[in-house]
Amino acid sequence: MNEELAFIVDSAKELMQNSITHLEKEFRNIRAGKASPAMLGSVTVDYYGSQTPLAQIANVSTMDAHTITVQPWEKNMLHNIEKAIMIANLGFNPMNNGEIIIINVPVLTEDRRRELSKQAKAAAEFAKVSIRNDRREAMNEIKKDEASSEDMKSNAEADIQKLTDAFISQVDEHYKIKDIEIMKV
Template sequence: MNEELKFIIDSTKELMQNSIVHLEKEFRNIRAGKANPSMLGSVSVDYYGAKTALSQVANVGTMDAHTITVQPWEKNMLQEIEKAIMIANLGFNPMNNGEMIIINVPALTEERRKELSKHAKAEAEVAKVSIRNDRREAMNEIKKTDASEDMKSNAEVDIQKLTDKFSADVDSLYKVKDEEIMKV
């Protein structure tokens, strides 16, 4: 196969893989009722004037299935961390006991589960659109090459196979996440 076509296929595969990685990251941010330290992954704390990830200024762990604990390395950071969790708008109500911050993760209502499922479906659809855009870009690049028509045709078939594979991956990731969300 032509080097140029091989490069187009490889770079398209990498772009599509990045869409899957992004989707997995988004799914980790959608809570499914069980406490998980990654739920606070998007929280940034004002640490002496610099926005810093929460995990860089405190230990984040779980006490049990419904409780997240945040133990700051510096006691004077308690209020700042508490404020950052509230600003992150994750729907949590942090409690400060003077030593650490305790967050009770409420059980999900049926209505909230359906809402989260819709959100997961929307994220999956965004990933699929991204994959299809990558396919379109690759097809346009293939048409611009000076390879033979047969080689171009074979490359287009390869790109379509990649698209189908990654779209199926998105569907299976969504199915797993949806089951996780809807499980009581």
């Protein structure tokens, strides 16, 4: 295989790996029963006029399986952080004791578990579509390459298809694990 085709295959592999990485990040944001600091990963706080991620202005940790604590580095930020958590609409009700913010994470109901499972399935399908789009773009690039013989092109296309199948099966495996985690009571 010449350099051009090898570059196309490597680029496709990298893009497909990025889809897997994005899926893993999406799955971390879907809670599965126990409290995790990642649940507040999308919260941004008005910090002296600019929107700042919560993790940059406070220590976010878990006290136990159902409690998240947020300890700001500046005490005067307690109210802003509490307000930001409410605005983020994550379904949490923060409690402020003057020192830290305590968030009790409610136990998931069966309906909520099903809803989260559907959300995980949608994220997995999105990742599969992204991988297939990467395959399509790589196949188009291979067809445009005029410096390579037809045998080299067909070998490169076969390599792209093998990569696609491998990454799609990784997505399925990730979803299966996440679904079991979500549905476990």
